[in-house]
Amino acid sequence: MLAVWAWHVRVANVGVVDVGWTLSVVGLAVLYAAAGPGWPARQWVLAAMTTIWGARLAAYLLRDRVMGRPEDSRYAALREAGSIAARGRFLPFFQAQALIAAVLTAPMLIVSLDRAEAFSPLTAAAVGLWAIAVALESVADRQLERFKARGPGRGAVCREGLWRYSRHPNYFFEWLVWVSYALYGLSSPFGAAGLIAPALMLYFLFRVTGIPATEAQALRTKGDAYRAYQRTTSAFVPWFPRRAA
Numbered sequence: 001m002l003a004v005w006a007w008h009v010r011v012a013n014v015g016v017v018d019v020g021w022t023l024s025v026v027g028l029a030v031l032y033a034a035a036g037p038g039w040p041a042r043q044w045v046l047a048a049m050t051t052i053w054g055a056r057l058a059a060y061l062l063r064d065r066v067m068g069r070p071e072d073s074r075y076a077a078l079r080e081a082g083s084i085a086a087r088g089r090f091l092p093f094f095q096a097q098a099l100i101a102a103v104l105t106a107p108m109l110i111v112s113l114d115r116a117e118a119f120s121p122l123t124a125a126a127v128g129l130w131a132i133a134v135a136l137e138s139v140a141d142r143q144l145e146r147f148k149a150r151g152p153g154r155g156a157v158c159r160e161g162l163w164r165y166s167r168h169p170n171y172f173f174e175w176l177v178w179v180s181y182a183l184y185g186l187s188s189p190f191g192a193a194g195l196i197a198p199a200l201m202l203y204f205l206f207r208v209t210g211i212p213a214t215e216a217q218a219l220r221t222k223g224d225a226y227r228a229y230q231r232t233t234s235a236f237v238p239w240f241p242r243r244a245a
Contacts, residue, residue, distance in 0.1 A: 001098040005091055014075035014090055015065035017097055019058050024101040026054035029108040036112025042119065046111050046184055049130050053177055056134065060141050074213040104178070104201065107185040107194035114188035122187045130180035136162065137173035155222050157229045165238035167229060168214065171205050172236050211235060
């Protein structure tokens with residue numbers, strides 16, 4: 001993450017932190033699989049799942065927030081507000097992402113220590129949940145990309161596809177990815193400790209850098225149109241929209 005911070009200084013875009021964090025998670029998962037004493041088949045299936053997830057997400061973030069893009073308005077707002085995250089030219093913030101990556105990969109570490117040579121029904125369920133979550137997160141991201149590409153104008157709100165049923169379907173399916181990782185390791189010794197990953201991810205999405213920052217920016221740029229969207233559409237879990245008052 002120190003190297004990613006140096007990259008951010010060069011390109012003047014804090015958004016690279018999200019790319020770096022994603023690739024850090026992938027790197028840790030592969031490291032655990034390569035160095036852990038556990039059953040290789042179990043370890044490498046989880047490492048492969050993490051790598052597929054990370055490669056897709058990192059590529060999307062590069063296109064959406066870094067390559068030829070202005071800095072994400074959420075980070076610009078942190079800088080302008082003199083937030084603690086922006087101190088030291090964001091260096092402590094970048095290093096905090098390294099720590100978070102280490103904590104969130106607890107399920108991968110737990111799996112890397114499990115020597116039992118068998119897959120459990122929970123493992124199979126986790127792989128199925130992961131496949132659905134990654135696929136639908138990709139769909140949500142693509143739907144939003146298409147909406148932005150049409151240049152709908154300032155104040156327009158995406159209500160297409162999954163965005164009709166949730167204001168943040170990408171966040172919801174991203175969280176399910178982390179639930180699948182925890183579920184994958186749940187049958188291993190100390191597997192319950194891996195539940196910290198989806199719990200912490202949910203906390204960040206609802207209280208820190210996810211929904212609060214995204215919606216604050218949407219309200220600044222979209223105004224009443226986004227307030228109407230908030231009144232009719234679920235914040236997180238996809239559900240049928242409510243009637244406007």
